[in-house]
Amino acid sequence: MQIYTDLASRRTGEERAILLALAEAEKRHEQHWLHLLGEHAGDRQRLPLRSRVLGWFARRFGSVFVLALVQRAEARSTYATERDATPQMVADERIHAEVVRTLAARGRAQMSGSFRAAVFGMNDGLVSNLALVLGIGATGVSTGVVLATGLAGLLAGALSMGAGEFVSVRSQRELLEASTPDPLSRTVYPHLDLDHNELALVYRARGESPEDARVHAERAITSYRPDSVQPRHLHTEFEEIGSAWSAAFSSFGLFAAGAVVPVLPYLFGLTGRSAVLVAAILVGVALLVTGAIVGVLSGGPPLRRALRQLAIGWGAAAATYLLGLAFGTQVG
Incomplete structure (x- = not known):
């Protein structure tokens, strides 16, 4: 209460x-x-x-x-x-x-566009850069090379995610706008011939039966008033999709925030297995937190979502780490 x-x-x-x-x-x-x-x-x-x-x-x-x-x-x-x-x-x-x-x-619905971009950006940043850093680090290269690779992966991935989200959301909004009926077409209603009512074809194209479409069209024409024509508004649909710029900046920022986590041990001077272990732990904690948040907001069990996120992230990183060991030297 x-x-x-x-x-x-x-x-x-x-x-x-x-x-x-x-x-x-x-x-x-x-x-x-x-x-x-x-x-x-x-x-x-x-x-x-x-x-x-x-x-x-x-x-x-x-x-x-x-x-x-x-x-x-x-x-x-x-x-x-x-x-x-x-x-x-x-x-x-x-x-x-x-x-x-x-x-x-x-x-x-209001946060779906930017929230989706934020979650995907953060998760991709954490997983992809951890996999990149661990894979390169496992080959036995110097700490400077691992750090440079991680920072390059951070910038490249953030730019790619931001650009991809911008194009995706903008394209979705344009498709929505192109598919939404234009109310300004009602201005031609007074000039339509009721005996050869082309407007009925519009309603038939929307799935109405020929008879229902004819009645609907006649009613629309006879009830038409010039002052009833309003500009097209897509606020509700657009709010559900979100802003293209908002999605792009969210994706860029969250990817960068996630991608910097596995780089932190190298920034603070750790090397070898200790850096790998600390990076994996830091990313694991972040994956648990983001997974739990997604679980809560989606109405699902937070612990299960968190563990699923952790398993996927660590699984991808482990695969690249083992690949790095296979093609390089042991981390010293």
Whole structure:
């Protein structure tokens, strides 16, 4: 209940009203348990640490991250197996999970473009440069060569990722714009012949039956008003895709941030196996963190996503390290 109230304090309008309604529903559930506890109600303990931490994040940030965590908490509700929970409470909890899922989906949609670029950029930077540094280092070349290779891989990869994301997002936006009906075409409606209604072909091309398309077209023509024509707006779709520049800079910056991690041991003067080990550990920690964040935001189990990310990253790096050992000399 308190988490929803804290989240509502950071929201306005309809979203605030929805969160307060959820808090009110949780208040009814609390009253049910207080009634059952009777005179023992005063023995209630403080909120669990998890709930208090979530409340703190909700008050400070009110982000989609918190909503995703609340979504998982609602989905794990034990009311279905709780003997003293009423059927209505069980149903309430299931619906609460869907409400929170929908609220979180809004935030996910708004951040999808830049978030995707950030996650891919960070992960690619960590894995690709760790694999590059370990593969080169395993051949037995000098520390200076490994460091130069790592920095070159950082810059080349960041530029490639940034350019690739820019082209990808820009192309997607252009395809969307080209496929969206142009409302300015309505300005020719008064000049169309109702007996030979070409507008019906448009609706037939969109999947309507010939008869439905004819009725739709006639209604569109007869109800046309010049002041009803509005410029084409693609704000909703564009928000879901994200800005091309935002995706490019996010990808560039996050790739560079990830790619510098395996280079750090060499920057601080470590050499040989010690540098390899420290680089692998640092990248492993970063992979666990990014995997857990992706798991939380996607509504999945954070630990499983984190371990999956770690296994993939270390697996790729191990392959190149073994290849470097096979074609070079032992790291000394």
